[in-house]
Amino acid sequence: MNRAHRRHSTRWPQRGVYAIEFAFVFLIFFSLLYGILSYGMLLTFRMGLQNAAEDGARAALRYKPTPPERAAIAIQVATQRSQWMPSVVRPLEVTALCSVAGAAAGPCSTATCTSSVAWDQRCQIIVTVKAKRMELLLPPILSFALPSQIAGQASMLLGDPP
Template identity: 80%
Template sequence: MTSKRHHGSSIRLQRGVYAIEFAFVFLIFFAVLYGIVSYGMLLTFRMGLQNAAEDGARAALRYKPTSPERAVAAVQVATQRSLWMPAAVKPLEVTAQCSVAGGEAGPCNTSTCTSNASWDQRCRIVVTVIARGMGSVLPPLFSVVLPSQIAGQASMLLDGSSS
């Protein structure tokens, strides 16, 4: 008779254990799921900005008579391709800069942008798209480890037909 009484009291003592175990497992599962969603959104926005910058750099390869006109076309295309971004991160900062590929200071000009120049002396265009204020778009729980701004950048070597 004493064995039955001990058996019944041990079941009664473990009655809330399942609820406590579920609470711990649920917290871990929820944190992992929330992190996947947060970083998934961040990577989606980042890849979208990268795609917009690449499309802008490709637009600079289309024929335009001067490098500044190529830069304007690149900015227009990159801005158009990034219109899908949420309104909270707009206006986006879209820039396109022409420079000498070898890292020398100064803008592209007719003496450096010839098609027979060496690779490090040719002109290139660098298109950058920056989105600020990502904290207002991304979920707030992981705001400590998520960036407040993201950027996409692409560069292309230009042919020698521009001045």
């Protein structure tokens, strides 16, 4: 009986080791999984905004003859393409700026949107789609490490009006 008691008492200090090891391994794997999910969601939303901005910039190339009309159609298309975003982050901030490319930046007119001017002085349109309040959309555990705003931006040189 003394021998059985001794065998049982040597195992006693090892009983909680498995629970402690499980706790450490679980924390590591949970943190890794949480990081992958959060980054994946953020990357998905960011790429969606980028695609909406690119579609808006492409729309400005083919529809309207004047730069303000091109900017208006770019905003309309970019807004339409970003309607899939959850309502928590809407309304999105969609802007389209028509300016002269290069060092001589300034507002563009129909005269600067022709192919007769140099490449660095041609009109360009810059479409930006921003989503704010991302902290309400992403999981809240490590919200300090995630951005509160993401944006997609695209620019195109404008050619001759159609």
